[in-house]
Amino acid sequence: MVEILVYGTVQSAGLLLMTFGFSLVYGISRLPNFAHGALFVFTGYAAWLLRNEARLPYWLAAALALLAAGLLGVLIYQLVLKRIRGMEMSEVIATYAIGLLILESLRWRGLRGTTFTLPVLAPGAVNLLGVPIDYQRIAVVLLGFGIVGALWILTKTTRLGLALRGVAQDEQAAMLLGIDTDLVATVAVGLGSVLAGAGALILFPLGSIVVQSGYQVLVWAIAVCVVGGLGSWAGTVVACLLLGFAQHLTAAYGKPHYQMVVMLLAIIVTLVIKPSGLLGRQKELEERV
């Protein structure tokens, strides 16, 4: 019982790390960044390359990889998304294509098999309430909820946060008040990419860097968005907790194969019972149904 509680929390925090960037970007600038999963894998692989081939110390490699992810996000916005802003269908297709371009190029570049691993932050394990758990998983929980908390404080207290929220509420009104909405969207996409990268650096040490996780992250990000309700921070966190525990239970008592089924069922059940998501509001309801 305690084990379910502990590892379910770990799974939920991992899910939060994977998906938060996506829901942040969509919540702020209404840009569906389908390249999110690709950025996730890209950062992990970049960190691996910098550490193992350029022989940089790990903290420097990680920082550079995060920077690269942020820059890539900014580039995607400036070169591609800016030109097709507002055409929802093109946004989806273009970002999805960019994501595939990144992922398949990485696969071609040699990202195959299970040889690519990142080091853990701190080796070793500890007994928590009678359940053995390693330090890395504790770090996942602390950082997962920590990053979300930090961002929450950022958007509530700083000028930038105010601008982000203003654009999220009403882009034209924000523009009228002198907020450079293009700049804000760029910042949002860059921030989302860095978040995807941070998630990758924290989560990849638990397994190995594989291209497949890029697709998985994208699918899970959408599942969390649909279940939680968009633009709602609490909704995202609650959805991560729900789906995280659901995932852990299916993996523990069924086959890991069923995780995808659980996600799809969660989406369908949410749509049938409460289409706006757990904590979504009326505005989002109009947009999706």
Added chain:
Amino acid sequence: MSGIRRRKRIDRGIKVRSESIYVLTSLREIGYLAAPRVLLVGGLLALPLARQGSPYAGKVALSALIVALLAISFDFLANFAGLVCLGGAFFYGVGGYAAAFLNEELGLPCYLALPLAAVLGALICTLAIWPCLPLRGIYFAVVTLMYPLLATRLIEAFDVLGGTEGYMGIIGFPSETLEAYVLIVLVLAGLFGLRRFLAEDPGLVIRAVKDNDQAVKAAGIGVTWCRTKTLFIASLFGCFAGAYYAHLYGAVGISAFALDLSLLPIAATVVGGSGTLVGPLVGSLLLVPLGELLREFGGLRTAVYAAILTVVIVLRSEGLIPFLARKYAQRETWVEL
């Protein structure tokens, strides 16, 4: 003030004259109207001739047409019904497995298994995606993205339908000529049929749902039922493509749900011209041979398609067919201001 110019476009006289019934009075104008259609139909019907030259070219042409069916299905869903489906491979795979199942487990001959698989597969796809139909925009896109992944996982997990091996030894067509013309005639019939359907009343409702579903609801027409019909039609195209492929190569496996098959039709649609229905066909006739040239690069093929897709959507989003149609119908001149 030299140096300031703008491009002026005027409809060609012949285009204007051939718009009304009086087109019938002049052979030249009939020819103007008929030329693109004759070119398309004649070109497709002549495709099997390429096969006499080299069997390989014939196979490539047939797989281009299979992709064209998927692309037309995508175009119809995305640009006429407003449902962007990123999981076209789901239709394809379900159709392929349906054909294999009917042929191998029930022993139906090819001419029964193929049409039955298309209809049965379309029913299965429609039922499977039906709960997600109220979704719009990116939500629908990503939920459909999950379906092919889900199908692969389910087949692996339950080890049904041949498991990871799939089905082998599905009975093919009795003759090669028949094989080619079944596909060509059905592609043409599907293309022109769909165009006519979209111009009639039911098609009008489908397009209205895309533009403003609240207004359709206010007019007393059920939006979800309308989308269900749309989805059925689109999956009919996709499932037929899959079923045909299964009979053509005699095998179907979980690679029928591969990502390539979802992406390639989208790329073909965007390159050929979204919302034209002919565009996807022309786009796949261009992209599939290109993909064959890149075969030796293996996995990089998907990346190349993705790159083409991104560049075209950003820089030339109108696509090939609308561009050609404009050149055909209008005269452009530069005018000094």
